[in-house]
Amino acid sequence: MTLVLVGVVAIVAVIIATRLDFKGTAFGLAMLAAFTLPWNGIRPAHVQPGDILLFLAIVLYLAGGLKQRLPQLPLWITQLGVVIVVVTVAHELIPVDAHYLAARTVLTADGKSFYDFQSNLVNGAKFAFGIFGLPLIFGFAASQRRNALHLLGMAFAAGVSLSALIAFLDGQGLTHIGASLTHVQFLQTREGGLSYHPNFLSAGCVIAFPIAIWRMMTGSRRERWFGGAMAFAIVLGTYATGSRGGAACIVLGGVLSALLVPQVRRHIVPIGFATMLLAIVAFVAVPGFGHAVLKGTRLVGGQNTTGSNTVRHLVAQQGIRDFEYSPIYGLGFQTAADAQNVYLQELQSGGLILLISMTVFTLGGVRAAYIMRDEDSLAAPLAVSMVAAAVLNYFEADLTDRFFYVPAGIVAAMVAVRALRREQAPDSPAQPSLASPTNARVLVG
Helix, strand or coil: CHHHHHHHHHHHHHHHHHHHHHHHHHHHHHHHHHHHHHCCCCCHHHHHHHHHHHHHHHHHHHHHHCCCCCCCCHHHHHHHHHHHHHHHHHHHCCCCHHHHHHHCCCCCCCCCCCCCCHHHHHHHHHHHHHHHHHHHHHHHHHHHHHCHHHHHHHHHHHHHHHHHHHHHHHHHCCCCCCHHHHHHCCCCCCCCCCCCCHHHHHHHHHHHHHHHHHHCCCHHHHHHHHHHHHHHHHHHHHHCCCCHHHHHHHHHHHHHHHHHHHHHHHHHHHHHHHHHHHHHHHHCCCCCHHHHHHHHCCCCCCCCHHHHHHHHHHHHHHHHHHHHHHCCCCCCHHCCHHHHHHHHHHHHHHHHHHHHHHHHHHHEEEEEEEHHHHHHCHHHHHHHHHHCCCCCCCCCCCCCCCHHHHHHHHHHHHHHHHHHHHHHHHCCCCCCCCHHHHHHHHHHH
């Protein structure tokens, strides 16, 4: 950790000394952060590269724009960040009984006893950093560049699709990139790419899939091909993870995109025809293709899911007991990764306070994105991403990882920048708004 901090200070010192463009450099770092945040399996010194890049981007934006007002975050973002801080501080001041914590059932996915080395303070700080840091840096970027949020969304989806492609190639025995970079040996034939666990990759795929579909339907020909390549890689990666919840929610994301995203809805007939044609070709050209897909996602045959289901049941029961022990503010964020789904993790680590706050956060983000669907073409896909992620949270368990909150961070930045530009409109009548005809090509493309 010390080496990481020294490196961060050194990089900042070099940039200041050489008088580089603060805002341009910060935007580049923000792009790299969005690209690498899904790679939570790469964590030298237990710190993810995406977190370091995000921190550096925030520092540089602040250093380069001290006279600029901070983006005003919407209430549904702010209230969650405040609750996270309150829960963290409360458990630092009034810790849970150590004897109770020691007697709890904490298991890994393969049923082994496991105790997280990270404390309530560390996990709480990382969680709050993601909730506040992502919309802050995205808001700064959007206030400087018209298409910044589109580029950041594409960078995130590209990072997920690269990890997904690596997972598929590793699963076919063609490469061993994931294990070499993450030093994680995944269970049986499941692959996680650059993620710490296959379920984390499937979560990233579910979140990024609507963004890839949106890019496939909008923009220049090159951008459409890029979106199609990302969507294809994400589907392959979801298959490689063997995640049942991920497979179901990828389908859900595709259906919701067809219903809610105008750019996709206008092409629903050719998309449906192409999908059916591709499925027919696959079934004819590759005997047993359908069974292989169902087997790979552990929906039929193949891998025995009894052990997984047993472990999930045991940790779920522990999560319920933890909630009963401390129903108001939970046991603290040192237990944030213990339960078998995100909603139990919320109750387990932050009690009813965190569950209610997270519900407000999710509903607020989806509502804001839906309201802005006519102002920015990316808003509707982000709403789909958040809805699909909310459904996936029943199957998966990852409460505090920052990549989960990229769509909400982009939506919050949209809200903040729209409010800022509306305030500036009387003083700058020549400055076009987000919804003006001047920017129609940028926003739709």
